[in-house]
Amino acid sequence: MPVVVGLIADPALPADVAHRLAATLPSVLAARLDSDGADWRVETVVEGFEEHGEGPGVLERARERARDTGWDVTVCLTDVPAVSEGKPVVAELDERARIAVLSLPSLGGFRLFPRTRDAVVDLIGTLTGTARTGDRTVSAVHTELLRSTARTSGEGTELSRTGSLRLLAGTVRANRPWRLALALGAALAGAATGSAFGLLYSNIWSLATALAPWRLVLAYVGAVALFVGWLLLRHRLWERRRASPAPAWLLNTATVLTLTGGTLAFTVVLLVGNSVAAAVILPPDHLGGVLGRAATVADYVRIVVMATLLGVVAGAVGSGLEDSEAVRRVAYGHRRRERRRPGPPE
Known part of the structure; x- marks a missing residue:
């Protein structure tokens, strides 16, 4: 039966x-x-x-x-x-x-x-x-x-x-944060420009190798926070009204975590790209001549991190050119409003 x-x-x-x-x-x-x-x-x-x-x-x-x-x-x-x-x-x-x-x-x-x-x-x-x-x-x-x-x-x-x-956690999963990284084409172009500046200018190399590790980490976290905050404000993702069966704190927290996850995925891609670029375009002898000593792997790591955080800051500016709809789709509140728009069924 x-x-x-x-x-x-x-x-x-x-x-x-x-x-x-x-x-x-x-x-x-x-x-x-x-x-x-x-x-x-x-x-x-x-x-x-x-x-x-x-x-x-x-x-x-x-x-x-x-x-x-x-x-x-x-x-x-x-x-x-x-x-x-x-x-x-x-x-x-x-x-x-x-x-x-x-x-x-x-x-x-x-x-x-x-x-x-x-x-x-x-x-x-x-x-x-x-x-x-x-x-x-x-x-x-x-x-x-x-x-x-x-x-x-x-x-x-x-x-x-x-x-x-x-x-x-389930709300963040439903937002699919990894899709944010795929939607940030203009931000990636800006990030590549900022990273190139960090990789090609010797003053940046000297600064990166002179900074203590905790300063680099703090600067990296600040760059990610700037990127997330700019996306949140520029694309109006913050829920101000009680227009959902879910509480506003849940939707806003999920949106922030979604943007953070997507931004971290974005920076990982940038970090990998910068690592490859640094290995190709920065000869150890030339880098050592600028630093006044033999270049080490740690020097390359610091330069790559510095170039990446500069790229993230530049990417935040570039994200303002993104299609707002593509970015907003990662937020449940926006998807819900889209579904509620009057109109005939598809």
């Missing part, structure tokens, strides 16, 4: 996870649930739950979307960092309609796919009454994430656990 599972996913990360799940979920459900040989089938739909302006909550939208589909059970994957009464909400269920909404940020920032897979299996087992009692392979939600309370709200049952750090 076929049992059809509908996966509705927000765009971006939830959609990627849903498509990956669809390929393996039927066999996992057959192995882990007491389904009497049911023929599990999975259908995937990508749709922004908040795409068309103000309206019902995610669970109600899921009910509307699943109403005429013929699905036996529906699981929605969202990147909305849900919080209720100060506690992260892992999932919200409507057992009568066999619908669940799973908040991916509540699963944390690591091992996202296996956590999501186990949570989806557990939710389907709960909604269909086919969960195996005592099976340790089933259930990231009940054994790892729940350990708390299941309480009934006006819309369904919310499964929650106090875990703000897990929720924060």
